[in-house]
Amino acid sequence: MFSRVTRLAGGASRMPVIKSPYFASSGIRTLTSASTSNASASPFTLNQESSFGDKKDTSIKLQPTKLRDGKKNEKVVLWKLYGTFHKHNTLASLVAVVEDLDFLEKNQHLSYNEKVLYYMQLPHHTKLHITAGQLGFRKSQRSEYEAGFQVASKMFKTIEEKNLIGPNDKIELIMTDYGKGREAFQAALIGKEGQHVKPHIVRVSDATKLRFGGPRPKKLRRL
Structure with missing residues (x-):
């Protein structure tokens, strides 16, 4: 593998390129056409000397890319x-419920139906999540x-x-199931605890699933 030498025009010799995983892993540079005795005669060198003696820089120059600030143009x-x-x-x-104000500009290739579906199913981002267990209640x-x-x-209080x-924001209240906490939640909303949130509520809906037929229910949990 090392004995074969390629002869170039003008009598210059060039060693073959050695590609081996051993040299790549050990950090040893592989022999390339740039490591020849006559660098000016090799057509593979990056910097070539012209007939006037000056050097031409033929290396590739990358243009600086514009970095985005990372902020999204969204509104709730x-x-x-x-x-x-x-x-x-x-x-x-x-x-x-968040809307991207630049959605139409960034997705001009989408069809009319796909654009309508986006506005009908806007992205949802959870901001707060509180449970009774987080407040120290057990079992x-x-x-x-x-x-x-x-x-x-x-x-x-956290809100x-x-x-x-905001002063013009709207809230939709969605309640599920009929535990004791439902009455307590409504009492807190009507009382002084919810005086900051209550004026913004524009819709109240119930998302409780009603059982109709189906398989036998799970055995009742005993505490």
């Missing part, structure tokens, strides 16, 4: 407040009225402290 069009009231726990989540205590009231109070809701 709606807030969704989810309240899940199981028989054994109470959960509350605040979700922001059967999580299903009690007090646990649901504390979850609602903590949610409303006010972080100033998440």
